[in-house]
Amino acid sequence: MSATVQSKILIVEDESIVALDIRRRVEKLGYRVTGMAVRAQQAMTLIESELPDIVLMDIHLNDAIDGIDVANAINEKYRLPIIFITAYSEDATMGRASQALPYGYLLKPFSERDLQAVLKISLERSKWDQKLQRSEARLKLAIDAANMGTWEIGERSGSTVVLANPIKHGDTQFSNWSEFRPLITARDRRRIDREINNLQNRLQDSIELEFEVDDARTGPSFYVLYGVADDQGERGTRDVLGVIQDITARKLAERELQQAALVFNSSSEAIVVTDQNLTVANANATFYQITGLTAVSVQGQPLDLLSAANIGQATREKMNAALAQGECWRGEVRAYRQDDQPFHALVNISRVASRANGPWQYVILISDISEMRRAQAELAYIAYYDTLTGLPNRHLFMDRLNMAIAHAARAKSRLAVLFIDLDHFKRVNDTLGHQVGDQMLRAIADRLQPVLRTSDTLCRIGGDEFIVIVDAFDTTDDLEALCRKIIEAVHQPMLLGKNEVTPGCSVGISIYPTDTDDKDDLVKMADTAMYSAKGLGRNCYAFYQPQMTQAVAHYLNREQELRHALQQRQFVLYYQPQFSAENQDIVGMEALIRWQHPEVGLLSAAEVIPVAENSSLIVDIGEWVIGEACRQYRIWVDKFGKNIRIAVNVSPRQLREPRFVSIVTNALKTSQMPGEFLELEVTESSLQNCEASLVALRRVESLGVTISIDDFGTGYSCMSSLKLLPIHRLKIDQSFVRDIPGDKNDCAIATAIIALGHQLELRVIAEGIESREQADFLRAAGCDEMQGYLLSVPLPPGDLAELLREHQQLEE
Ligand code: C2E
Ligand code: MG
Numbered sequence: 001m002s003a004t005v006q007s008k009i010l011i012v013e014d015e016s017i018v019a020l021d022i023r024r025r026v027e028k029l030g031y032r033v034t035g036m037a038v039r040a041q042q043a044m045t046l047i048e049s050e051l052p053d054i055v056l057m058d059i060h061l062n063d064a065i066d067g068i069d070v071a072n073a074i075n076e077k078y079r080l081p082i083i084f085i086t087a088y089s090e091d092a093t094m095g096r097a098s099q100a101l102p103y104g105y106l107l108k109p110f111s112e113r114d115l116q117a118v119l120k121i122s123l124e125r126s127k128w129d130q131k132l133q134r135s136e137a138r139l140k141l142a143i144d145a146a147n148m149g150t151w152e153i154g155e156r157s158g159s160t161v162v163l164a165n166p167i168k169h170g171d172t173q174f175s176n177w178s179e180f181r182p183l184i185t186a187r188d189r190r191r192i193d194r195e196i197n198n199l200q201n202r203l204q205d206s207i208e209l210e211f212e213v214d215d216a217r218t219g220p221s222f223y224v225l226y227g228v229a230d231d232q233g234e235r236g237t238r239d240v241l242g243v244i245q246d247i248t249a250r251k252l253a254e255r256e257l258q259q260a261a262l263v264f265n266s267s268s269e270a271i272v273v274t275d276q277n278l279t280v281a282n283a284n285a286t287f288y289q290i291t292g293l294t295a296v297s298v299q300g301q302p303l304d305l306l307s308a309a310n311i312g313q314a315t316r317e318k319m320n321a322a323l324a325q326g327e328c329w330r331g332e333v334r335a336y337r338q339d340d341q342p343f344h345a346l347v348n349i350s351r352v353a354s355r356a357n358g359p360w361q362y363v364i365l366i367s368d369i370s371e372m373r374r375a376q377a378e379l380a381y382i383a384y385y386d387t388l389t390g391l392p393n394r395h396l397f398m399d400r401l402n403m404a405i406a407h408a409a410r411a412k413s414r415l416a417v418l419f420i421d422l423d424h425f426k427r428v429n430d431t432l433g434h435q436v437g438d439q440m441l442r443a444i445a446d447r448l449q450p451v452l453r454t455s456d457t458l459c460r461i462g463g464d465e466f467i468v469i470v471d472a473f474d475t476t477d478d479l480e481a482l483c484r485k486i487i488e489a490v491h492q493p494m495l496l497g498k499n500e501v502t503p504g505c506s507v508g509i510s511i512y513p514t515d516t517d518d519k520d521d522l523v524k525m526a527d528t529a530m531y532s533a534k535g536l537g538r539n540c541y542a543f544y545q546p547q548m549t550q551a552v553a554h555y556l557n558r559e560q561e562l563r564h565a566l567q568q569r570q571f572v573l574y575y576q577p578q579f580s581a582e583n584q585d586i587v588g589m590e591a592l593i594r595w596q597h598p599e600v601g602l603l604s605a606a607e608v609i610p611v612a613e614n615s616s617l618i619v620d621i622g623e624w625v626i627g628e629a630c631r632q633y634r635i636w637v638d639k640f641g642k643n644i645r646i647a648v649n650v651s652p653r654q655l656r657e658p659r660f661v662s663i664v665t666n667a668l669k670t671s672q673m674p675g676e677f678l679e680l681e682v683t684e685s686s687l688q689n690c691e692a693s694l695v696a697l698r699r700v701e702s703l704g705v706t707i708s709i710d711d712f713g714t715g716y717s718c719m720s721s722l723k724l725l726p727i728h729r730l731k732i733d734q735s736f737v738r739d740i741p742g743d744k745n746d747c748a749i750a751t752a753i754i755a756l757g758h759q760l761e762l763r764v765i766a767e768g769i770e771s772r773e774q775a776d777f778l779r780a781a782g783c784d785e786m787q788g789y790l791l792s793v794p795l796p797p798g799d800l801a802e803l804l805r806e807h808q809q810l811e812e
C-alpha cells in the first residue's frame with residue numbers, strides 16, 4: 001500500500017493527548033502525519049508548507065476561531081479534503097460544519113475502522129475531485145481561449161440569466177448579464193429574450209442567434225449566443241445554459257468580403273482576376289460589357305487584352321519584367337471589342353497572394369478611357385482649330401508662323417503675312433443675323449483656299465479676320481498678284497439664304513525679314529497695313545510702311561481723346577436744314593456732331609462716330625447729342641415761336657442700350673419738347689435681328705417721336721417687314737443721289753425708293769443734293785423733302801438762327 005503510505009495527513013487538535021492518540025492511530029493505518037497543529041494560525045502555516053492530502057480538523061479549538069472557520073479559510077485558498085473531528089453533534093454546529101463542505105465526520109470517540117473508512121473514502125473522492133477540477137480548469141481555459149462567456153438559467157438562478165464565465169467586451173469583463181444586456185441593440189435584445197424564453201418553456205431544445213452590441217466606446221461588436229436545454233435537473237425542471245462568443249472579427253471580415261464582392265460586381269471599372277500566368281479566373285460584369293466577350297470564352301484563357309499582339313512585344317516584355325519583380329504595372333492599351341471596335345483602356349495590374357504562402361494571383365483593373373481620349377482629341381482640335389471654318393486658329397497660326405520663320409531663317413528666304421479683313425462684315429451680321437454671318441465666313445474660307453498654294457497656311461484668327469502665311473515667294477509682284485486673286489475671289493456675289501451679297505475684303509502685307517524678324521510685330525504690321533488698305537477704299541491691299549504705325553496708334557488714342565472731349569464739352573452740334581420739295585420751306589433740321597478740337601480746330605463726324613461706335617462711348621456721346629438737340633429746340637421755339645422738327649442720328653448700339661428709352665424721355669421732359677418734333681435717324685441694320693431695338697423704337701414711337709431710315713438702300717432691308725416697323729420716313733442715301741441724273745441705275749433706284757415709300761405711306765427725303773439737276777429730278781420723281789449742300793450746308797446754331805429768321809420774314 002505504498003500510495004496510502006505516502007498520503008500525508010495533517011492533524012489539527014487542541015488537546016495534545018487526543019492529538020497524539022490520533023497520530024498514533026493514523027500512522028498505524030500506514031499514513032504519514034506531516035504535522036500537528038494546535039491553533040488555527042499554526043494549522044494554516046503547516047498547510048501552506050506541507051500541502052497535506054487530508055486535514056483531520058477538530059471543530060473545537062482553544063482559539064478565537066474554531067475548526068469550521070479554519071476549514072472555510074482553507075477552502076478559500078486550497079481544495080483540500082477536510083474531515084471534521086468532534087465530540088459534539090448538536091444541530092447548530094453540524095449545520096455550520098456542513099457549509100464548509102467537509103469530506104466526512106468523525107464523532108469522538110471513533111474506532112480505527114471508522115478512521116480507516118473515512119480516510120480511504122476521502123482520498124478516493126479527493127482523487128476524483130482533483131480530476132474534475134482539472135477538467136473544469138481545462139474547460140475554462142478553452143472557453144477563455146474561444147473568447148466565450150457562459151450563461152445559464154437554472155433552479156438556483158430563478159429565471160434570470162447568470163453568467164458563469166464573464167463576457168469580454170472591449171477591455172471590460174461583464175460578470176453580470178443585467179449590465180451587459182442593455183448594450184445589445186433593442187431589436188436583438190427582444191429576439192434573445194424571446195428565444196431564451198422558448199428554450200425554457202420547452203418550445204425549443206437549442207438556440208443559436210447572432211446579435212449586435214452597439215457601444216459608442218468600442219464601435220459595433222457582434223456575438224453569437226448558443227443555448228441548450230438540460231432536462232436532467234432535480235425535480236424534472238429544465239435548466240438552460242449556453243455560451244456567448246465574440247464573433248466581431250469574423251463578422252467584420254465577412255462584411256469586408258461582402259463589400260469587396262459588391263465593389264467587384266458593381267464597379268464601373270472592369271476587374272479581372274487571373275492566376276500567375278495571367279489566365280483568367282474571374283471577371284466582373286463591366287469587363288464583359290466593355291469587351292463584349294462572354295464568360296465562357298474568357299475564363300480559363302489567357303487575357304487577350306494583354307497579349308503581345310495587342311500591346312506590342314516590347315510593352316509585353318516590360319510588363320512581364322515588372323510583374324516578375326512583384327511590382328504593379330500600369331499602361332494604356334488600345335484594344336478591340338468583340339465587334340472589332342477599337343477602344344482605349346487604362347490597365348493596372350497588381351499582384352496579390354490568394355492565401356498565406358499560396359500562389360500569386362493578379363488583379364487587373366481596366367478602365368475604358370475611349371470617351372476621355374476622344375474628348376481630349378476634340379479639345380486639342382478646339383484649342384488649335386476654328387470650329388466654324390475648320391481652319392487653324394490664332395494659336396496654331398502662331399505655331400506655324402514660328403516654324404515658318406525658323407525655316408525662312410535657315411533657308412535665308414523671305415516670307416509674307418497677309419492680313420485679310422472683310423469689309424462691312426458687321427453689317428451682314430447685324431442685318432442678316434449671325435447664322436448668315438457664319439455661313440458667309442465659311443463660304444469665304446472655301447473661296448480663299450483654292451487661291452493659295454499648298455505650302456501657304458490659311459488661318460482664321462478672329463471674327464472676320466483671316467491670315468495667310470506665304471511661305472517663300474520670289475518677288476513682291478508675286479505677292480501683289482496673290483492679293484489681287486484673293487480680293488477677286490472674295491469679291492464675287494454669293495447667295496446667303498435669299499439674299500445676294502457681294503463681300504469685299506482689305507489685305508495688309510508684312511514681310512519677314514524686310515519689315516521685322518519678330519513674329520508678333522510681323523502680325524501687327526500686316527494688321528496696320530490692312531487698316532491702311534481699308535482707308536484706301538475697300539477691296540484694296542497695302543504693303544506695310546513704317547509711317548502707318550503712327551496712323552493706327554492715332555486711331556487707338558482717339559477713344560481716349562473722345563472721352564476727354566466729351567468731359568470737356570468740346571462737341572458741338574451743327575444743323576443741316578431739310579426743305580419741303582414743294583415750297584422750299586424748312587421742315588426740319590438734322591443734327592450732326594462736330595468736334596471743336598482745341599488744337600486742330602473743327603473736326604467732322606467721321607473723326608468721332610466710327611471710333612465711338614466701337615465702344616460704349618457712343619452711348620454716352622449719343623445721350624449728349626439727344627439732350628443738346630432738345631435743348632436747342634427749346635431755344636429756337638422760344639425765339640421764333642415756330643415748332644421745328646429736329647432729326648438726331650442714332651447708332652445701332654445706342655438702340656440696344658437698355659437706358660435708351662429713358663434717355664429720350666428725359667431729354668424731352670427737360671426741354672419740354674413734344675415728342676412729335678423729335679425724329680430719330682436709324683440705319684436699316686438697327687431694325688434687323690434685334691428684338692430689343694424694335695421694342696425701344698416702339699416705345700419712343702409711343703412718345704410721338706418719329707423714325708426715319710437713314711442711308712436707305714445701302715443695307716439689306718426686308719421690304720415686306722418695313723410695313724410692320726414703326727417707321728415714318730425713308731432717307732435716300734447720298735450714294736444714289738450723287739450721280740443723278742446721269743446714272744440711269746441711280747435714277748431708277750431713287751425713283752423706286754420714292755414709289756416704295758409712298759406705297760407704304762411713308763414720307764421720302766433725299767440727302768446729299770448738291771446740284772439743281774438732282775433737285776429737279778427728285779422733285780419730279782415725287783420726293784417729299786430735300787437736304788444737301790445745294791440748299792444748305794450743316795451750320796452752327798447761331799448761323800441757323802439767321803436762316804430761320806430769314807425764312808420767318810419770307811413767310812410773313
Ligand atoms: P448721315 O446721317 O447720313 O449724315 C449725312 C452726312 O452727309 C453728314 O456728314 C452731312 O454733313 C453730309 N452731307 C450733307 N449734305 C451733303 C451734300 O450735299 N454732299 C455731301 N457730300 N455730303 C453731305 P457728317 O456730318 O460728316 O456725318 C457723317 C455721318 O456721321 C452721318 O451720316 C451719321 O451717320 C453720323 N453722325 C453724325 N452725327 C452723328 C450723331 O450725332 N450721332 C450719331 N450716332 N451719328 C452721327
Ligand atoms: Mg443722318
Ligand code: MG
Pocket residue numbers: 710711731733734767
Ligand atoms: Mg445718311
